[in-house]
Amino acid sequence: MRVLGAAIVALLAPHAATPAAPHPMLPSLARVRVEVGKDRCLVLHDVNLPRGDWTGGDLDLFASFGVAFPTAIDARIVALGEGDATARGPEAGESVGIERAPRRPANAHLIVGRPTMAGVVLKLKDGAFRRATAPGGVAQLRLREVLPLGDAARPLPVRLGAAAGQPIAVLRLELAALAGEPPIEKGSARLCGPDADPSLLTLSPRSRGDASLTVLPYLATRRPTDDLCFDWSR
DSSP states (O other), X not given: OHHHHHHHHHXXXXXXXXXXXXXXXXXXXXXXXXXXOSSEEEEEEEEEEEOTTOOSSOEEEEEEOOSSOOSEXXXXXXXXXXXXXXXXXXXXXXXXXXXXXXXXXXXXXXXXXXXXXOEEEEEEOHHHHHHHHTTTSEEEEEEEEEEEOOXXXXXXXXXXXXXXXXXXXXXXXXXXXXXXXXXXXXXXXXXXXXXXXXXXXXXXXXXXXXXXXOBOGGXXXXXXTOEEEEXXXX
């Protein structure tokens, strides 16, 4: 009976996400961009992946969803030239395979979001990563999600990245209107979550006539559980 009782306890106890092997590189978020329309928005994460300690083999990377499941999602791996901070065009590079997952698999490295949430595993092949890091030693993973958008989604929370339990650097934030949609007159971004720093973060481009004090994203104090909340007016 003791053995049976222990088995029942083991089944009922919550399971923490299994840690992946040590991350072979130190990723950074070169850019988080949100393009908003009337009923949908495009959320883009540009994740820079230096070659680091990687010597070969396929990589599984995990990105969890935000508060809404995307209606469309794609990922590409791009080579960055010397001095480039982000990829030149949305269709540059090679497509990366995507598999949906209810949580981060044990063999996948977390790059965006949280390990216990539903998301996608990005199947980065050895050859694609080797080609992307050949020119300058740094590749960029571009993840794009189309999300449904309504008044209830304001402010819009966007997941940020973490590696080895620590928040990764966020270099640039952008907020714009989708092509053909009315322009944004005023926008803002701040960290959101329990005990998050409430300071406004610097957006690019700055709104006309906006003289508010802001903090550059990579200088803001951030916790691994913090999200990024965007708000705007037209």
